[in-house]
Amino acid sequence: MTNFLPERIYRDPRIARVAFFALGALLLVLPFVVEAGMGRTWVRILDFAMLYVMLALGLNIVVGYAGLLDLGYVAFYAVGAYFYAILASPQFGIHLPWWALLPTGAGIACLFGVLLGAPTLRLRGDYLAIVTLGFGEIIRIFLNNLNAPVNVTNGPQGINMVDPVTIAGSALTKPMDLFGIQISGAHAHYYLFLALTLLVIFIAFRLQGSRIGRAWAAIREDEVAAEAMGINTRNIKLLAFAMGATFGGLGGGLFAAFQGFVSPESFTLMESIMILCMVVLGGMGHIPGVILGALLLTMLPELLRYIGPLQQELVGRVVVDPSDLRMLLFGVALVLVMLFRPQGLWPSPVRARELHPENPDEVRQEQEALYDAER
């Protein structure tokens, strides 16, 4: 990556510290700035963006680190969401506390990840993609139909009135007064999600550099070679699957608590694909890239709302419903990114160099060296 500023600025610890605190302060006041500038809806959008950052980072472990294409990621999200919703809503009259449900929900999702992964991880990449996709559909079909003979999921109507997260006895969805500052539900959730997102980012960073993270990279690059180096590929792949599923389950629980409502509608294949888009568009395996991808893909579709009035102005009527355009543009983006910028918008420096070396001779020499070695 090119540095825009002189090299020494990146090295100076004092500047790094200032930048760190500036970023922290910015994140703290961001919802108020956004609300003042663009209205409360955008604070909610910000909340969702953060939720998707968590999900995308979870999927990034599976797709980006370990190179396993998982098209059923939304299944784990659904498991987390429904686990929370069933045990904290009038559905069965059970109201367990959120601090118990969020981690156990993530744990249950992890279990599902292992259940799915154990038999299927022997499969080659594209088969794995299809099987995970099928798994996602199976989960959705069950959610849709488990309202009879015992009403577990309430079928297509979904579960309503899910308990919100409560802190110090007051629900996070209600506006509260903190030291004289009015804090709305959207703001409160912003801080909750921010804290958890930072935690997830921290975990993702630590995982990446760890022994496990390096094992994932090795498997992604060459599974046979990785196995020859003494990596237990099956267990390590399973671990990637389980970790990804855990984040998915956590995101699901938060989604249920934040939204107050879950239904199978929210867990379609398109949702899986959208999260995959975030990872691919941002840059597989690169945490800042994935965060960027998630933020872009949650915010940009919201801008499409303005296309309706724009058409009205230009053509005199709404030709194409803006919400219809959303998935279409995702599809086009997936194809274009794969064709023209397979490393993503903000790739990791290593990946970028592999795909587009600054010096083309480098790759040729490397390949020739490999060829010689093979002989």
Add this chain to the structure above:
Amino acid sequence: MDVLLQQVLNGLILGSLYAMVALGYTMVYGILELINFAHGEIVMLGAMVAVTVLAVLAALGVPVPLALLSALAAAVAVCVSTGVLVERVAYRPLRNAPRLAPLITAIGVSIVLQNLAMIVWGRQYLSFPPVLDIQIYEVAGATVTNVQILIVAVAAVTMGGLLVLVRRTRLGRAMRATAQNREVAGLMGVDVNRVIAATFAVGSALAAVAGLLIAAYYGIAHYNMGFILGLKAFSAAVLGGIGNIPGALLGGLLLGVIESLGAGYIGDLTGGFLGSHYQDIFAFFILILVLVFRPSGLLGERVPDRA
């Protein structure tokens, strides 16, 4: 009425439709080792175009056989050009890229096709125009309609034609050669790019026929119909042994029968816990079971590496 026989019969009719779609997956996979994710959407496109053309022609009072044939021709034309275009734009540039790259573009293409169809035709269901007088026949206690007989007959003829194409013609030989070894086939004077494009064209033409038949079978077409159908057909292809043409036939028929019997008896088997609306999960369970226990499928002779 004999329930078992009826279920098997329904399953075979449904299965012949799955088989036709499965052939498209299997042919492309045989040559490129690529799961052409967009194939289900091509079937959907065929169904939508056929129903639209048929509705227009029927309203104009065109004689039924002529209307059906023109609807078929229009569907084939649209599907073949889309299929070839998709290959050219989304798959060919990535032929030597990492395996996941063309799979991701394939997903992108299928989203694009689905949403374009939604924008063009809207979200409502298109109903198949009532141009055919339905007659019901009784065979050994089970009922079958003339439309269903027509569906099976057309499917059989089309698939027979495909077998002849692949086994007896020059193009078919070129396809088999390319499937065995693309580079060597190229050295032997086979224009590999042309053969691959032709494979997509043939598969898409089959998809168009299947689309028309499926619309006739269910009586409706919908922009969303391709996805689940594509998955089921893919499962059928894997069940039979992907890359293997008779395997796709067998897999399609078997999947149809399993689904039909499963939907009919799952209620009794699980004591009423699961009902017939779980019909769609059979294909996925079969897919997972086959991939785990017998990845080469029923008729697959070569074992794909580690799959």
